[in-house]
Structure formats: C-alpha cells, structure tokens
Amino acid sequence: MPSASQTFVKSERSAGDDATRAVDQAWSIDETEQVQLLRDETGLDSSARALVTTGAVDLVRRVRDRSRDAGAMEAFMREYDLSSEEGVVLMCLAEALLRIPDSETAEKLIADKLSDADWESHLGRSESLFVNASTWGLMLTGRLVRVGGSTARDLGSTLARLANRSGEPVIRLAIRQAMRIMGHQYVMGRTIEAALERAARRENRRFRYSFDMLGEAALTAADAERYRQSYEAAIRAIGTTTDNDEIFELPSISVKLSALHPRYEPAREEQVLHEMVPVLRDLAILAREQGIALTVDAEEAERLQLSLKAFERVLDDPALAGWDGLGLALQAYQKRAWAVIDWLADRARRSGHRIPVRLVKGAYWDTEIKFAQIEGLDDYPVFTRKCNTDLSYLACARKLLARPECFYAQFATHNAHTIVAIAELAGDRRDFEYQRLHGMGQELYDEVLDSKGFNGACRVYAPVGNHKDLLPYLVRRLLENGANTSFVN
Numbered sequence: 434m435p436s437a438s439q440t441f442v443k444s445e446r447s448a449g450d451d452a453t454r455a456v457d458q459a460w461s462i463d464e465t466e467q468v469q470l471l472r473d474e475t476g477l478d479s480s481a482r483a484l485v486t487t488g489a490v491d492l493v494r495r496v497r498d499r500s501r502d503a504g505a506m507e508a509f510m511r512e513y514d515l516s517s518e519e520g521v522v523l524m525c526l527a528e529a530l531l532r533i534p535d536s537e538t539a540e541k542l543i544a545d546k547l548s549d550a551d552w553e554s555h556l557g558r559s560e561s562l563f564v565n566a567s568t569w570g571l572m573l574t575g576r577l578v579r580v581g582g583s584t585a586r587d588l589g590s591t592l593a594r595l596a597n598r599s600g601e602p603v604i605r606l607a608i609r610q611a612m613r614i615m616g617h618q619y620v621m622g623r624t625i626e627a628a629l630e631r632a633a634r635r636e637n638r639r640f641r642y643s644f645d646m647l648g649e650a651a652l653t654a655a656d657a658e659r660y661r662q663s664y665e666a667a668i669r670a671i672g673t674t675t676d677n678d679e680i681f682e683l684p685s686i687s688v689k690l691s692a693l694h695p696r697y698e699p700a701r702e703e704q705v706l707h708e709m710v711p712v713l714r715d716l717a718i719l720a721r722e723q724g725i726a727l728t729v730d731a732e733e734a735e736r737l738q739l740s741l742k743a744f745e746r747v748l749d750d751p752a753l754a755g756w757d758g759l760g761l762a763l764q765a766y767q768k769r770a771w772a773v774i775d776w777l778a779d780r781a782r783r784s785g786h787r788i789p790v791r792l793v794k795g796a797y798w799d800t801e802i803k804f805a806q807i808e809g810l811d812d813y814p815v816f817t818r819k820c821n822t823d824l825s826y827l828a829c830a831r832k833l834l835a836r837p838e839c840f841y842a843q844f845a846t847h848n849a850h851t852i853v854a855i856a857e858l859a860g861d862r863r864d865f866e867y868q869r870l871h872g873m874g875q876e877l878y879d880e881v882l883d884s885k886g887f888n889g890a891c892r893v894y895a896p897v898g899n900h901k902d903l904l905p906y907l908v909r910r911l912l913e914n915g916a917n918t919s920f921v922n
Contacts, residue, residue: 452772452775452776452779453776455775456772459768460734460768460769461811463812464812464813467768467816468821471771471824474771474831475828476831476858484857485854485857488853492877492880492881496849499876618872619873619896620871620896620897620898621642621871621895621897623897624897625897627897628642628895629684632684632893633674637893639891640893641682641866641890641892642685643687643868644671644684645689645730645895645897646664646896646897647896647899648898649692650689650691650692650697651692651693651697652695656692657694661693664688665716665719668723669719671684671723672720672723672724675725678724680724680756681726681864681866684725685726686725686726687762688713688716688727688728688730690709690729690732690740691732691736693712694708694712697709697736698735698739702742706739709743713747714750717758717759718753721753726758726760726789727758727759729743729759730762733801734767734797734804734814734815735814740761745780748788749780749784753786756786757786757789757841759786760788760789760790760841761788761791763790763793763829764797765825765826765829766794766795766816768815771825771828771832777790777839778836778839787838787840789840790842791845792826794845794846798815801813801815802817823848823850823851827854830855831858833865834865841864842864842865842866843866843868843892845867845869845894847877856889859889862888866892867890867891867892868891868893868894869894870894871894871896
C-alpha cells in the first residue's frame with residue numbers, strides 16, 4: 434500500500450500532467466467556444482463594465498490635456514504618426530539610411546521618397562512651433578527634390594543641378610539626425626551603461642525598468658555566444674545599481690531563448706534542452722547573485738511548449754530555490770494563454786516559487802496567421818479578432834490577480850480601457866505592476882501614476898543596442914499597434 438507521501442507526489446504529478454494536456458488541447462480549441470468561456474471569466478458585470486468605460490474615457494481626456502504641454506519630439510511624433518503617409522515615409526527613410534553605405538544611393542532614396550508625400554497638409558496643424566517649422570522645411574525639401582530631379586533629367590537645367598547637388602547632402606544629413614532622434618526615442622541606450630545612466634535621471638526615476646538587449650534570433654553558434662555574453666554583461670551592469678532587497682522593485686533583464694541557441698525549434702527539442710537550458714540556468718543564477726529578476730521573453734506559438742519545458746527545468750533547479758526572480762512573458766492573443774496560467778500555477782506550487790508573469794497581448798500576430806495558412810491548418814493558434822484578444826487579456830489578468838501566492842502579475846499594455854479594467858479587478862491591491870514600452874505611452878502612464886485609483890507601479894521595457902538592430906524591433910511595435918493607428922490595415 435503506498436504511503437501518504439507517495440500518494441501526494443503521484444497526485445501532484447497527475448495534476449501537472451493534466452495541466453500540460455490542457456495546454457496542448459487548447460491549441461486547436463474553437464475560437465467561439467474559447468471566447469464564450471473567457472467572457473464568463475472576466476469578473477466584470479454590466480455595472481463594472483460601465484464604470485471601466487467611463488474611467489477610460491476620462492483617462493484619455495486627461496492624457497490629451499497633458500499632451501498639449503508635451504515637448505517638441507512628442508509633438509512631432511503625434512503630427513507625423515504612423516497613421517499618416519508622411520509619418521511612414523519619415524520612419525522608413527530614417528531606418529533605411531542605416532543600411533545604405535554610400536551617399537549617392539542615400540540621396541536617390543531621399544529624392545524618391547520625400548517628393549511623394551503631402552507635406553502641405555500638415556502645415557499649421559500643430560500647436561508646436563517646432564513641428565510647423567519642420568513641416569515647412571520638409572515641404573520645401575520635397576519641392577526642391579521634385580523640381581530638381583525632374584529638371585535635371587528633363588531640361589538639363591544648370592540651376593536645378595546646382596540645387597540638387599547642394600540641397601540633397603544637406604537633406605541627407607538632416608534625415609540622419611532625424612534617424613538618431615528616432616533611435617533615441619525607441620532605444621534606451623547604445624550600451625547598457627548608457628541605458629542605466631538614462632534610467633537614473635530624475636525624470637525617469639518614477640519608473641522601473643526591464644532591459645532588453647536588441648537583436649533577433651541567433652543564426653549561428655557564434656551569434657548565440659555573442660548574445661550570451663551580452664546578457665551576462667548586462668546582468669552584471671544592472672546588478673551594480675541595485676540598492677534594496679525587494680526584487681520586484683528593482684531593474685531586471687529580459688532574455689529571448691531564440692537568441693541563446695541557433696536551432697531553437699520544436700524539431701530540435703532534445704538538442705535545445707540539452708544545450709540551451711544550462712546557458713539559461715547560468716544566466717538565472719547570475720541574476721540571482723546580482724539581486725535582479727530575469728524574464729524569459731515570449732516566442733512564436735510553435736515554440737510555446739519548448740519555452741515552457743526550458744522554463745520548467747530552470748525553475749526546478751536547486752540552485753534557484755527560494756528565488757522569485759525567474760519570470761515569463763505570456764501572450765494573451767494565444768488561445769492557450771488561459772491554460773498556460775494553470776500550468777504555471779501548478780509549477781509555482783510544486784517548486785515553491787512565486788513567478789513574475791508579464792501579460793502581453795502579443796507580438797507576432799501576422800506571423801502566426803501566415804504560418805498557420807502555409808501549414809494548411811484548419812484553425813489558428815491565436816485569436817483572429819482584436820476584441821477577442823482584449824477579452825482574453827482581461828480574463829487572464831483576473832486569473833493572475835486571483836493567485837497572488839503563485840504569481841507576481843505584470844500587465845504590459847498601452848490601452849487606456851485595459852488599464853482601467855485592471856485597476857477595477859485589482860481593487861485595493863498593490864502587489865502588481867503595469868508595463869510600457871520605452872518611447873511609447875509615457876504621457877499615459879504619467880497620468881496613471883499621478884491619479885488616484887491606480888495602485889500599481891509601472892515598469893518600462895527598455896531596448897538596448899545599436900540603431901542598426903532597431904528595424905525588427907520597430908516592425909513588431911508597429912504591428913502590435915496596428916489596430917490603433919490603422920497603419921497595418
């Protein structure tokens with residue numbers, strides 16, 4: 434007859450197996466069925482939803498009032514946002530120039546793009562003198578390039594050629610400066626030291642930070658080793674800035690598993706777990722020694738099971754016992770997110786850890802849809818409507834908040850309605866935080882932190898690296914915000 438302890442271990446393992454099966458089965462769950470389930474799990478009745486809507490409208494109005502006093506860069510970004518053709522032109526030019534080594538090609542690109550946009554439509558629309566002056570310059574530049582190019586080609590005008598030669602290098606330099614401004618807007622610093630110095634400035638001290646070393650998936654073993662060294666150096670640098678023992682209040686590091694192994698894919702599961710898990714374990718141990726948290730970033734849906742297996746192995750390592758710094762990013766646009774929370778709760782109870790969970794809406798929606806179509810799948814692993822993702826996010830948020838012994842909840846969102854809904858769900862609790870992206874949402878969260886009724890702190894997800902690594906990061910940010918800006922649509 435089995436002992437009581439053996440029975441407990443067996444039942445515990447059975448619960449874990451059930452949680453794993455639930456995650457696997459949720460891959461192909463019908464979207465309508467899942468939405469019906471989640472609708473009943475948000476915990477917001479009709480009166481609460483009405484309060485949330487009213488609160489969100491009020492929050493947006495206050496943010497707009499605050500934004501009238503914003504600085505020149507914020508005013509410029511608002512006028513030329515990515516819902517406008519001109520905003521797209523500026524962003525594409527600034528980023529593309531990073532990849533063009535010679536001046537002649539750069540000037541041709543500028544000539545081609547600046548002459549197409551309707552700069553006049555923006556003249557005088559902003560309250561900022563800086564923006565209107567910039568618009569005037571862009572308008573003249575567009576005309577100069579358009580007239581100079583066509584005249585030089587069609588009429589052979591000496592004057593136009595002179596204008597072309599003298600004007601476009603100046604334009605090129607101006608746009609390179611705009612590129613540096615854009616990099617400053619979206620990247621915390623070229624190095625971790627510069628990023629830490631910027632985070633320590635008085636105007637930034639109200640936020641917590643999670644630093645992300647820019648760069649995409651490793652393609653070679655040399656890439657993976659370079660990323661590992663980058664993460665290790667960053668962890669050591671961040672550790673020098675810690676001044677208390679409350680790990681959830683301190684800066685942290687975010688790590689992409691695909692950066693730590695060149696074949697991070699389900700078909701190579703055994704190899705990946707054998708070779709990559711020790712690397713992640715060593716980084717986690719170093720983070721513990723430095724007194725900071727480490728969050729495993731989200732990957733594409735096909736890698737979810739592999740990510741969870743790697744996360745579990747590191748979480749269960751005896752060297753990390755008693756440390757609550759190992760966290761995971763969870764994408765609410767995956768239909769499996771609801772089941773993954775149960776899986777994580779089971780692992781938290783078994784390991785004795787409290788797991789920080791960064792709940793995000795998702796960064797690869799277009800890719801997931803494309804991959805599912807290429808594979809000929811009958812359904813998608815993600816929700817196909819934004820409103821369903823928003824619903825999933827709120828249901829998952831409530832589930833995380835309901836299990837404080839298992840989770841430290843971190844809510845990454847720039848959506849005013851979502852922020853107010855989380856405040857409603859959290860009530861008087863303070864043991865959670867909001868998160869935003871560096872370069873986005875600061876005015877929104879300045880207002881949130883200054884207002885009563887929002888108890889959580891706010892952490893900034895802060896990219897660190899050279900501007901040449903900016904494009905993939907920017908593309909994900911644009912796709913994530915496509916529903917709001919209409920850029921993708």
